Amino acid sequence: MKGRVALVTGGTRGVGAGIARALVEAGAEVVVCARRPPEVPLPGVEFTAVDLRDRTAVHDFVGGLPRLDVLVNNVGGSPYRPLGGDGDGGADVERHARVIELNLITPLTVSLAAYEHLKRARGSVVMIGSVSGSRPSPGTAAYGAAKAGLEHLARSMAVEWAPDVRVNTLVVGMVRTELSHLHYGGTDGLDAVARTVPLGRLAGPSDIGAAAVFLASDAAAYISGASLLVHGGGERPAFLDAATANKGGG
Template sequence: MASVIELGGRVAVVTGGTRGVGAGITRALLEAGAEVVVCARRPPETPVRAGGRTARFLPLDLRDDADAVTGFFQRVRRECGRLDVLVNNAGGTPYRMLDEGGAQRHARVVELNLLAPLTASLAAYEVMREQPGGGSIVMIGSVSGSRPSPGSAAYGAAKAGLDQLARTMAVEWAPLVRVNTLVLGMVRTELARLHYGDEEGVAAVGRTVPLGRLADPAEVGDACAFLASDRASYITGASLLVHGGGERPAFLDAATANH
């Protein structure tokens, strides 16, 4: 990470920050000098470390009642002294077509990917609003929220809502708290091979991206550290695309195949 990103003396919370994209974000914040608290339902097998420091783990199920989430953020403030950054990273979905599983299962996906970040942001705001300098909230969105998302429709709808939620928070909570969204494309995590098969499958999927590969979690982390830092002090209500150029339009491949 470039040395211009400086988060020394800041306290950050990364939800779901123990693996995958979340761990990449956690490492980037640690490398930038922040004290990082990660939360998830279960502790990581190996603590997340970078920059000579280790992220602190505190258990939390974000789908618990709001009082539990509020208590978590009050504990962070009490034990760390402040809260400067919240990264709403926890989320995800199984592959499930709309006519499979029933409405209740789809609702659980919306709960995790939209309502849980809302609850966490409200609790974090109560801490940030009371301290000099306010704070920064970063939502981890997805390109699934801006295009059809077959097999993950509820997830795509939730991510679309999350982006809109962030824009409104940015207006309501200015100037003390900045709120932005990282809109992610495909990222090469430990689960990539489960989704795309073997290494050849991962590489084939990567070739559909204009930059020719999936993102690395560290690259997502660098973008997140930037939005959390003073280098982004005039950026709020923004959606930063981190998707390698997006997806090559299918009609181009079809046209090529016919020549």
Template sequence: MELDGRVVVVTGGTRGVGAGIARSFLAAGARVVVCARRPPDEPVAAGDRTACFLPLDLRDPAAVAEFFAHVADRYGRLDCLVNNAGGTPYRLLGEGEAERHARVVALNLTAPMTASLAARPFLREARGSIVMIGSVSGTRPSPGTAAYGAAKAGLENLARSMAVEWAPEVRVNTLVPGMVRTELSHLHYGDESGIAAVGATVPLGRLAEPSDVGGAAVFLASDRAAYVSGASLLLHGGGERPAFLDAATANQT
């Protein structure tokens, strides 16, 4: 899965899952550009290789177009776009106006589409690929993050349509992670015992690490996935144990 000389853009690649993805591409030999509205607290690096940071507001289509033209001009090519930027606060549907929920959809669905359209001419020239970072929230009910779940479901469908429309020059796939341990996990799950308890609900017994997501993204961008397009790869450690199994009494002693 060597990606020597290839150029990769990771949106939202300055922390958490995005930084893990960027580090995995660096370790695979790629030249990596990470973008976000704010610079990282420390450089995103793997060994002696460091990602280039460029500021970008993905909600500004003109800035996005200028960004990708600059990357292609600076590096001479663009081989992969990883649409990772996104996120949402916890907010029940009835606790916010439609406009607030629409902003979540814009960040998690419209922004990746904007970036993909801007990157397409350069990816087509390199016969490159796009990796969308989805979420299991888009495959099941997502109470408290309904707009986010809807956007991620839409992102997965968008990727399938892109894969058909832009073939054979550009491959498009989606990674669908479950729970991932990042520097912000304590805000969601509590202290180490809380994180361990949540991890114990996963069949593989732990939360994913950012490097797990990064390794899968590197595979989808590599020549080993040359015939993989329009696919969704679940990365959730086996999923969730069905609640009815815990409620059932027939086989309990």
């Protein structure tokens, strides 16, 4: 990745920071943009404050970059938000719409702003998807729907922008970050969740970073429109555990 410039959206912590670090280690010049600067310094990374939901700000920032070879659309996320949970239909719709905007419309906006740069560089886009986009996501339905849309967007973009720009998706499973306890509980909760993963652990940000570097690099020169599963083997089907329990019950 030496001599290449990479932009990571929302790359100030967690998965995004892991991707930024991996790109730096691979020799890339890395720019990270988000609303707030990283709480922990990221050596070798240039930070620019940008509200990624402000389309004008996004186009001004990305268009002003002197060069761009790799775009990693990492920005996203969602709080726990059941459908129809607050009894206020109008407010509820707006909250879900904001989740879809952040996780689907924002990556589209940044990609379109970066297109001319990427075309000149014959570069690549890496979308950060989620296993939530391919299975039911109770409590985060809008997030799951947006991630499903993001993966489809990447496949269509890969066809429209070929042969100049490659576009792929990392379909990410559970990752252990500084905020994991908010989702899975303390150490006991994290250990219990890790036992549900075939490889026996949650991913680390560096695992996602390594996969992102691969898709952005020349090692993946003939890979476009693909979805790479980075989930430790997936999830054990619930019916298997139920069947095992029934066998033991006599």
